[in-house]
Amino acid sequence: MAIKLVLVDDHQVLLDGLEQLLRLEADFKVMATCGTVVAAIRAVDTLRPDVLILDLRLHHETGFSVLEQLASRKSPAVVVLTASDNEEDLLEAVRLGARGVVLKAMAPRTLERCIRTVHSGGDWLTVDGQDLSARLAQRHLAERRMAERLTSRELEVMRLLASQLENEEIARRLGVSPGTVKIHIHHVYMKLGVSGRQELQNYLKKTGY
Numbered sequence: 001m002a003i004k005l006v007l008v009d010d011h012q013v014l015l016d017g018l019e020q021l022l023r024l025e026a027d028f029k030v031m032a033t034c035g036t037v038v039a040a041i042r043a044v045d046t047l048r049p050d051v052l053i054l055d056l057r058l059h060h061e062t063g064f065s066v067l068e069q070l071a072s073r074k075s076p077a078v079v080v081l082t083a084s085d086n087e088e089d090l091l092e093a094v095r096l097g098a099r100g101v102v103l104k105a106m107a108p109r110t111l112e113r114c115i116r117t118v119h120s121g122g123d124w125l126t127v128d129g130q131d132l133s134a135r136l137a138q139r140h141l142a143e144r145r146m147a148e149r150l151t152s153r154e155l156e157v158m159r160l161l162a163s164q165l166e167n168e169e170i171a172r173r174l175g176v177s178p179g180t181v182k183i184h185i186h187h188v189y190m191k192l193g194v195s196g197r198q199e200l201q202n203y204l205k206k207t208g209y
Contacts, residue, residue, distance in 0.1 A: 002029035003119050006047060006076070008040045008066065009033075009055040018053070018081075021108055028115070037061045041069055049076045051115050054098075056082045056089055064173075067096035077118040081111060085128065088163040091139065094132050100124035101132060142209040149191045157184040161197060162204055 005028055009015050015033045022028045032043040037058065044052060052075070056063040067078060079100035080093045090101055099118040102111045114124040125132040143155060150158060153174075160170045167185070171178045194200045 002027055003051060003115060004047070004049045005030050005051050005053060005115070006040070006043045006049040007033045007053045008035070008058070008063065009081070010035045010057075010059040010061075011055075022112075022115075025112060028112075035059070037065045037069075040066050044070065044073065044076060050119050052076045052078045053081050053111075053115070054078055056080060056084060056093060064092060064096060067093065067098060071097060079111070079114055079118055079124070087130075087135075090127060090132055091136050092159075092163060094125060094136050101127050103127060139209050142204070142207045145207065146192070150188060154184055154188050154191070157181065158188050158192075158200075161185065161188065161200060162209065164197075 005022060007015055007018055007022075007030060009018070012035065015035070019030050019033055022030055031047045031049050034040040034043050035058070040052070040054070043049070052066075052070075054063045054066055063080065063082075070076075070078065075097075077099045078097060079102060080090070080098045081102050081104060082089065082093075083104045084090075085103055093101065100114040100123065102114050102124070117124045123133065143159075146158065147155060156174060157170060160173060165173070167178050167181050171181045174181070189195060189200065192200065192203055194203050
């Protein structure tokens, strides 16, 4: 039986090329291509794909929103296909449930092998020789230590600060006002004994985060 796929990327040329490439494989069936978060979620709900191939950077949106919404659904295995090798982005994707990560710079065969691996129940989480799963486990250990001082919401804010997001984007991600975010940031800095974003980054690096 063919592996049913939905592709999500906001660049139509890339979507068309990727669709043509994957259709060459007899065991792949591309069910839909999507350029927005809304279209991606609709395709998952109506088509029930086996694997969702997801870019993290969509026009005025992010693939993280797709991953967050899929957490409450019976969702397909998600393979992140991204041009970014930023560790923060990749680890956040894995934390939100991505089962595979492939950089767009990699050979097409890498993506094909990744799709088959996650469809069969495995993970494909090594990028440039780094095991993202092991790295995420290291972060979880650091977070458990910080949880002795921070509330669960403050940990969320700290995590987004570590990703170097601006206050407005943090507020959008959490569904709160920028003013509320400022209060949480103040508490994070005070409890961790840092005075700003750079000191926070240095502190996190020392803890192995």
